[in-house]
Amino acid sequence: MNDMTKPLLSVRGLTLDIPMSNGTLHAVRALDFDLHRGETLCIVGESGSGKSLTSLAVIGLLEKNIRRNATQMNFDGTDLLTASKKQMRALRGNRIAMIFQEPMTSLNPAYTIGDQLIEALRLHKNVSREKARNRAIELLEKVGITAAASRLGQYPHQLSGGLRQRVVIAMALMCEPELIIADEPTTALDVTIQAQILSLLVDLTREMDVAMILITHDLGVVARVADKVGVMYAGELVESGPAADVFGKPLHPYTRGLLRCIPQPGKTERGAALGTIPGIVPSLIGDVKGCAFRTRCPHAVEACRDAIPERGEPPHKFLCVHPDGARAAEGEPA
Amino acid sequence: MSTPVLELRNVVKTYRVKQGLFGKPKPLKAVNDVSITLQKGEVLGLVGESGCGKSTLAKILLGLEATTEGSVLVDGEEIGEQNRLALARRIQPIFQDPYSSLNPRKTIADIVSLPLRVHNIGDAKSREKSLRETLELVGLPSRVLNTYPSQMSGGQRQRVAIARALIMHPEIVICDEPTSALDVSVQSQILNLLNDLRAEFGLTYLFISHDLAVVEHLATRVAVMYLGRIVEEADVADLFEAPRHPYSRALLNSVLTPDPSQGVPDTQLGAAYPNPIDPPSGCHFHPRCPFAQDHCKTTAPRPVPRKGGHVECHLHDPEGPMYRPDFTV
Ligand SMILES: Nc1ncnc2c1ncn2[C@@H]1O[C@H](COP(=O)(O)OP(=O)(O)OP(=O)(O)O)[C@@H](O)[C@H]1O
Ligand SMILES: Nc1ncnc2c1ncn2[C@@H]1O[C@H](COP(=O)(O)OP(=O)(O)OP(=O)(O)O)[C@@H](O)[C@H]1O
Ligand code: SF4
Ligand SMILES: [Mg+2]
Ligand SMILES: [Mg+2]
Numbered sequence: 130m131n132d133m134t135k136p137l138l139s140v141r142g143l144t145l146d147i148p149m150s151n152g153t154l155h156a157v158r159a160l161d162f163d164l165h166r167g168e169t170l171c172i173v174g175e176s177g178s179g180k181s182l183t184s185l186a187v188i189g190l191l192e193k194n195i196r197r198n199a200t201q202m203n204f205d206g207t208d209l210l211t212a213s214k215k216q217m218r219a220l221r222g223n224r225i226a227m228i229f230q231e232p233m234t235s236l237n238p239a240y241t242i243g244d245q246l247i248e249a250l251r252l253h254k255n256v257s258r259e260k261a262r263n264r265a266i267e268l269l270e271k272v273g274i275t276a277a278a279s280r281l282g283q284y285p286h287q288l289s290g291g292l293r294q295r296v297v298i299a300m301a302l303m304c305e306p307e308l309i310i311a312d313e314p315t316t317a318l319d320v321t322i323q324a325q326i327l328s329l330l331v332d333l334t335r336e337m338d339v340a341m342i343l344i345t346h347d348l349g350v351v352a353r354v355a356d357k358v359g360v361m362y363a364g365e366l367v368e369s370g371p372a373a374d375v376f377g378k379p380l381h382p383y384t385r386g387l388l389r390c391i392p393q394p395g396k397t398e399r400g401a402a403l404g405t406i407p408g409i410v411p412s413l414i415g416d417v418k419g420c421a422f423r424t425r426c427p428h429a430v431e432a433c434r435d436a437i438p439e440r441g442e443p444p445h446k447f448l449c450v451h452p453d454g455a456r457a458a459e460g461e462p463a
Numbered sequence: 464m465s466t467p468v469l470e471l472r473n474v475v476k477t478y479r480v481k482q483g484l485f486g487k488p489k490p491l492k493a494v495n496d497v498s499i500t501l502q503k504g505e506v507l508g509l510v511g512e513s514g515c516g517k518s519t520l521a522k523i524l525l526g527l528e529a530t531t532e533g534s535v536l537v538d539g540e541e542i543g544e545q546n547r548l549a550l551a552r553r554i555q556p557i558f559q560d561p562y563s564s565l566n567p568r569k570t571i572a573d574i575v576s577l578p579l580r581v582h583n584i585g586d587a588k589s590r591e592k593s594l595r596e597t598l599e600l601v602g603l604p605s606r607v608l609n610t611y612p613s614q615m616s617g618g619q620r621q622r623v624a625i626a627r628a629l630i631m632h633p634e635i636v637i638c639d640e641p642t643s644a645l646d647v648s649v650q651s652q653i654l655n656l657l658n659d660l661r662a663e664f665g666l667t668y669l670f671i672s673h674d675l676a677v678v679e680h681l682a683t684r685v686a687v688m689y690l691g692r693i694v695e696e697a698d699v700a701d702l703f704e705a706p707r708h709p710y711s712r713a714l715l716n717s718v719l720t721p722d723p724s725q726g727v728p729d730t731q732l733g734a735a736y737p738n739p740i741d742p743p744s745g746c747h748f749h750p751r752c753p754f755a756q757d758h759c760k761t762t763a764p765r766p767v768p769r770k771g772g773h774v775e776c777h778l779h780d781p782e783g784p785m786y787r788p789d790f791t792v
Contacts, residue, residue, distance in 0.1 A: 176617070176646050275733075289736060290513070319512040320673060320717040321730045327719075328727040346646060349676070349719030353727050372723045390651035392680035394720055399680055399699065400658060403651035409616045 136163035137340050138187070138308060141201035145182050145364075147194060152415040156182055156195070158364045164357075166307065167338040169331070171351040171372070173387075174361030175410055180344045183361075184310045187342075188225055189217040205307070223253040226301035230313035232293035235300065236285040242296050243281025250303040261303075268299040273325055291322045298326065302333070309333075312344045327354055348391055352376055357444075360384045363410055363421035368454075370445030380440075380454035381447040382426045420448070428455035466539040467500035468667050469524065469554075469635055474498070474533035476519050480740060491740050493519040495691035496533070501635065506661065506668040508682030508699070510675060510714060514739065516691045517671045521637045524669065526550050537635075552582055555628035557621075559640035564624055565612040571598075572608040575626045582631070597630045601656060618649030625656065632664075639671045654681060675718045679703050684771055687711045690737055690747040696772025707774045707790070709752045746777065754778060758785055 145157035157179040164170050172180045185191050187202070189209065202209040204225070207216065221227070229235060237245060246265035247258060256264075262281070269277035272295040285293055294314065301309060311330065315323040331354055334341050343354060351358055355372040360381065368381040379385045389404025397403065408425035420426070423433040432450045440454070441447050447454055456462070476494040481487070493516045501507055509517050522528040523535065526547040535542045542550050555578075558564045565574055572594060579590045595605055601622040612620055621641065628636055638657070642650040658681060660666055672678050678685060679699060686696040687708060695708040706712045713730045733751040737743055743750050749759040758777055766773040767780050777785040 175648065291736070320675065320719075321512065321713055321732055324717040324719070324728055324730050325732070328729065331727055347719070348647070348721040352721040352723040353719050353725060355723070376721060376723045387647060388721065390647045391721065392654075392676045394676055394679050394703070394718065397680065402655050402658070403680070405652045405655065406648040407652070409618075 134165060137166050137205055138162075138164040139201060139203045140187070141199060143183065143186060143197070143199045143202065145179065145186060145191070146196045146198070148196070149414055155413045155417050156364050157186070158417065160366050162357075162359060162366065162369065164308070164340045164342065166340050167334055168356045169334055169341040169343060169354055170357045170359060171343045171345060171355035172359045172361060173346055173348060173351050175363070176346070177410060178361040179364045180361055181312050184227075184312055184342060184344060188221055188227060188310060189214075190221075219253070222249060222301075223304045224306055225308045225310065226304070226306035228294075228297055228301050228309065228311040228314045230316050232290065232297045233285065235297045236293060238285050240284075241281060242283050242285065242288070246281070246296070246300055246303060249300045253304050264303060265299070268302050269296070271302075272296075272299045272329055274299075291318050294318060294322075294326065298329070305337070307339060309339055309341045310344075311341065313346075314343070315350070316345065316347070323350075330354070348387065360387070364413055364417075365421065365448060367422065367449075368441075368447040370441070374445040378445075378456075380445070380456065381422075381449055382428050382455050383422050384447075385454070385456075385459065386425075386427075420450070428458050465502065467536075468503045468538060469501040469669075470536040470539070471497055471499045471520075471523075472534045472536065474520075474523060474535065475531045476516075476523060476528060477531040489740050492691050492742075493739070494523065497691070497693055498533075499686060499693065499696070501667050501669065503634070503667055504661065504665045505684060506670055506682045508678035508685040509669060509671045509688060510673070510678055510685065511688030513673075515688045517688055518639055520688075521556070521639045521669065521671060524635075524637055525554055525556050548582070552631055553633055554635045554637060555631055555633035557624050557628050557636060557638045557641045559643055565620060567612055570609050570611060571603075571615075571623055574612070574623060575630055578627060578631050584631075593630055597626045600629060600660070601626045602652075616649070617645050618652055621645060621649070621653055622656070625653070629660070633666075635667045635669070637669045637671075640673065641670075642677065643673060650677075657681065675714060676720070686772070687714065690739060690742055692747065692775065693773075694748065694776070695769075695774045697769055697774075698771035701770055707769065707779050708748075708776045709754050709778075710748050746775075754790075756785060758783070 141161050143157060143160040147154040147156050160183060174180055186197050191197060199210060243265060247261040250256060250261045250264060265281060266277045269280060274280055274292060274295055315326050330341065333339050345351060358369065358372050358375040359366050360368040362383045368375060368384045379388055386404060386406040392403060406425050411421055411424055419434040420437045423429040428451060430450060437448045437450060439446055439448055440452060474494055474497045475492065478491045478493055479488040480491050511517055519528065523530055537550065537553060575597060576590050576594045579585060579593060598605055603622050642653050670681055682699045685699050685702045686693045687710065689710050695711045706715050713732045716728045717730050731753045737747060745761050746759040746764050749755040764775045764777045764780060766775050777783045778787045778790045780786055
C-alpha cells in the first residue's frame with residue numbers, strides 16, 4: 130500500500146440516479162474512492178445501499194435505465210466516463226475481472242468448463258488453444274480443484290456450487306487481471322470453502338499485485354481481507370479508511386451499530402442480548418436531504434436534517450454532524 | 464435425566480437418485496443412523512457443510528419426510544404416520560427465506576392465523592385474539608394486519624414467519640437458517656427475539672445455521688454433521704473451546720471473527736468433496752482429514768461418548784489403535 134503512487138482506480142463524485150414512476154431514486158450519491166495496485170477495498174453495508182450498483186458502474190455494466198454521473202472515473206490512465214463500448218469490452222474480463230455471487234451468471238450451461246476457460250483467454254490474448262488449455266489446468270489446480278484436466282470436459286451442471294464458483298474464479302484469472310471486482314463471491318458457500326477461496330484471492334493480490342474490490346455484508350470477511358474498508362448506507366459511503374482504523378476506532382454511528390449487532394466469539398457473552406439498529410432504511414426516492422441514517426440513529430439531532438460535513442483525519446473519513454461520530458456520547462475516548 | 468421432549472433413534476433417510484438420464488436410481492443416505500435428544504428449553508445448534516443432511520433432518524422432525532428407518536419420539540412417545548397432524552401442533556418451523564415462504568397474495572392476518580384454521584382451533588373471536596397477541600409478542604404493530612408481505616421489510620417478514628410458527632404455542636421450533644437472508648442489523652433483532660421467547664416460554668429449538676458465531680451465541684448444545692452422520696455433539700462451550708473431531712476443528716477454524724489483526728485461516732482441509740451416493744470407505748471424512756491414517760480408510764469410527772454428546776473419530780477411541788488422549792485443539 131503506497132499512497133504516493135498513482136492509484137490504479139480513482140473515482141470521484143460517483144452518482145447513480147434511477148428514474149422511477151414516482152420520482153428519481155438516488156441510489157448512489159457522491160462516492161469518492163481510490164484503489165492502488167495490490168490493495169483490497171472491501172465495501173460493506175445494508176442490503177440495497179448501492180454496493181453492487183457501484184461496482185457495476187465501474188465496469189460499465191449498469192442497466193440502461195440507470196443514469197451515471199461522476200467528476201472522475203479513471204482506470205490506469207483510461208477515462209472510464211468517456212471510454213467507448215469497445216474500449217470497455219476490451220477491459221472487462223481482461224484487465225478488469227468480475228466474480229459474482231451466483232456462479233451461473235458467469236457460466237454458460239451449454240459449453241464445457243474447458244471451452245469457457247480457454248475462450249476467456251483467447252478472446253483477449255493471442256495464444257494457442259494448447260497454451261490456453263495448459264493455463265486453464267494450472268489455474269483450476271490453483272483454486273483447489275483436483276484432477277483438473279479431467280474437469281475440462283465437464284459441464285457446469287455436473288459440478289457442485291462450490292466447485293462452480295472456483296471455476297468462475299479461475300476464469301476471472303485467465304487473463305491475469307490487474308483489478309478484480311468480486312460481489313459477494315463466497316456468500317453462497319460453506320465456511321470452510323469460503324476460507325479456502327478467500328485465502329486464494331488474498332494470495333493473488335499479494336503475489337501478483339492485483340487490486341481487488343470485494344463486496345460483502347460479512348464483517349468477518351472484511352476484517353480478515355481488507356486493506357481499506359468502505360461502509361455504505363443508503364447510497365453513501367458513510368465511513369471509509371484503513372481496515373485497522375475502521376474496526377479499531379469506528380466513528381460513524383451506523384458502523385458502530387453494525388459491529389454491535391454481530392455476536393463476536395470471545396467478546397460477546399453467549400446468549401446475551403445483541404445490539405440492534407431498530408427501524409428501516411428510508412426511501413431514496415425524491416429529494417434526499419441530511420443524514421439518511423438519522424431515522425435510526427441513537428444520536429440524531431435537529432442538525433442531522435441539514436447538509437452533513439465530512440469529518441475525520443484522512444485516510445479515515447466519515448459523514449456525521451458530531452465531530453467524533455458520537456464516540457464520546459457512547460462513552461469512549463475520542 | 465427427564466424424558467427428552469424430542470428424540471431421534473437411529474434415524475435413516477435414504478433417497479433414490481438417478482445419475483444421468485438413463486442411470487439406474489441409486490440410494491443416497493441423506494441421514495445415516497442419527498440419534499439425538501432434545502431436553503426442554505435446550506437449543507441444539509446443527510452445523511455442517513451444504514448437503515450434509517441438515518434440512519432433511521429438519522423435515523423428518525416436522526413430519527414433512529418419512530424416515531426410512533428408525534423412530535421419532537415426542538415426550539417419549541413414538542410418532543407414527545397417524546398422528547402427524549398432532550405432531551405439527553407441537554413442532555413448528557421457521558425457514559430461511561422470509562420472501563418465498565410467505566404467500567404474496569394473502570394478508571399478514573391470513574398468513575399468521577392460517578395454522579389455527581388448518582387445525583380448527585377456536586372460533587373467529589378467539590383466533591382474532593390469538594392473532595393480536597402473537598403479533599405483539601414478535602414486535603409487529605397491529606396496523607400490519609391488513610398489509611401484504613411485499614409491503615414489509617425483510618426483518619418484518621421474518622417476524623411474520625415467526626408469528627405464524629408461534630400462534631400454535633408449539634413446544635419445539637425448528638429453525639432452518641432463520642437469519643441467513645437478512646442484514647446483520649435485522650439478524651440481531653431476530654436472534655434476540657428467539658432468545659427472549661425461549662426464556663419466557665421455555666421453548667426448545669433445533670437451530671440450523673452456517674454461521675458458527677450465531678450458533679455459538681444462541682445454542683446450548685451443538686451437533687456437527689458430515690455426510691449424513693453426527694460426527695460430534697457436545698455442550699456449546701466444550702465444542703467451541705475443545706473441538707475433538709478434525710472436521711469440527713476445521714469448521715471452527717474457518718470462522719472469521721471481525722478481527723483485522725488476523726488473516727484468512729488455513730483450514731488444512733483437502734478439496735476432495737465426497738459424493739454422497741458413493742461415500743468414502745471407513746471414516747467418511749478420511750479423504751479430507753489431515754490426520755487420517757490407513758485405519759481410517761478401512762474402518763468406520765464408532766461413537767465415543769463425551770460430555771453432552773459423543774465424537775466419532777479413531778483419534779478419540781480409547782480402544783482403537785489410533786487413540787491419542789492428548790489430541791485436543
Ligand atoms: N435496474 C434497477 N432499476 C431500479 N432500481 C434498481 C436497479 N438496480 C438496483 N436498483 C435499486 O438500487 C438500490 C441499490 O441496489 P444495489 O443492488 O446496489 O444494492 P446492494 O447494496 O448491492 O444490496 P445487496 O446487499 O442486497 O446486494 C436498491 O434500492 C435497488 O432496489
Ligand atoms: N428430495 C430429494 N431427493 C433426492 N436427494 C435429496 C432430496 N433432498 C435432499 N437430497 C440430498 O440429500 C442430501 C442432504 O440434503 P439436505 O438438503 O438435507 O442438506 P443440507 O445439509 O440442508 O444442505 P444446505 O446447507 O445446502 O441447506 C444432499 O446430498 C441432497 O442432494
Ligand atoms: S477417524 Fe481418521 S479420518 Fe476420520 S476424522 Fe478421525 S482421524 Fe480423520
Ligand atoms: Mg448486491
Ligand atoms: Mg438446508
